[in-house]
């Protein structure tokens with residue numbers, strides 16, 4: 001019983017710091033209007049930025065994919081699990097972002113988490129390699145850096161001078177500068193052109209995690225590389241396909257030799273069962289929407305909602321982050337107050353998650369509002385009115 005008692009002590013410690021997390025089963029498809037444990041909620045939580053997760057064309061494509069390829073892949077990619085559907089998707093993805101790369105090729109992964117582990121462990125396999133990791137990077141990049149044999153330096157957030165100094169001082173044979181393009185808890189866009197210039201000067205790779213940019217940034221939704229008009233042989237690009245693309249999985253796009261190295265060496269790619277081919281088939285339909293007129297219309301609506309949210313929100317005590325993307329953080333500070341704010345929104349039928357450490361730095365607990373093209377202007381107005389009122393009225397609880 002000591003074994004269990006130890007675990008319960010750990011869990012009680014989390015509870016004492018307001019750090020216990022809870023899952024809420026959602027009874028309906030991913031959309032702004034949900035049924036959650038029996039009650040209707042208007043949600044501002046998902047990363048379904050273009051509102052594609054329950055799109056009828058994608059539902060139809062998934063059914064078609066299942067009838068063509070079945071449900072499971074049956075094996076890993078290097079055995080017999082690599083379906084024609086995976087191969088077609090990889091070709092499409094290479095073409096979709098390849099205008100920004102040299103000799104582009106793409107590789108599809110089951111999840112973004114695994115893609116990040118794969119990139120950093122394969123490119124940073126050598127003990128003589130060095131990883132320069134942005135301090136606000138996503139947990140999956142941090143874990144990938146920990147798992148790599150390379151040594152790791154954390155670069156202070158958005159500090160290009162510090163990055164230049166770190167690169168200048170490094171004598172590593174392989175240098176990897178690693179960053180989120182859109183920081184997932186802040187919504188801020190990294191200065192990728194300046195980082196790339198430094199990487200080119202110092203012979204370093206720039207590894208970009210575009211989880212929140214793919215589909216939403218750029219005139220054609222091709223993500224952060226299109227947004228900034230970047231093109232370089234030093235780029236290694238990771239985009240996720242479970243957020244704006246509405247389905248699941250992720251991909252790495254880079255020079256064909258980088259991709260070949262991942263296929264040969266990356267354990268998170270090699271030692272796992274390939275994702276269901278029907279998902280790849282569905283993603284082809286998702287790319288049609290993202291890159292076409294419908295995607296452009298959805299991005300325009302999303303950007304109008306972001307502008308509306310920023311204009312209507314009038315905070316005096318809490319801090320509204322400077323984000324121009326669909327991620328709009330409201331930084332409250334204490335874990336308890338962030339949880340209370342989320343609970344009071346919930347009483348009004350609004351679902352906004354309270355994000356606490358270790359997901360964000362201690363003392364910066366926040367409400368993380370995410371907007372989607374599936375929201376209406378009326379729904380965003382309902383949220384801003386509730387937030388403005390809550391911030392002003394004292395909390396009796």
Ligand SMILES: *Cc1c(COP(=O)(O)O)cnc(C)c1O
Pocket residue numbers: 110111112113114116138140180184209211212240241242249250
């Ligand atoms: C969501 C996310 C990931 C992980 O992607 P999954 O496909 O959900 O595993 C990686 N990086 C960032 C920045 C993310 O936001």
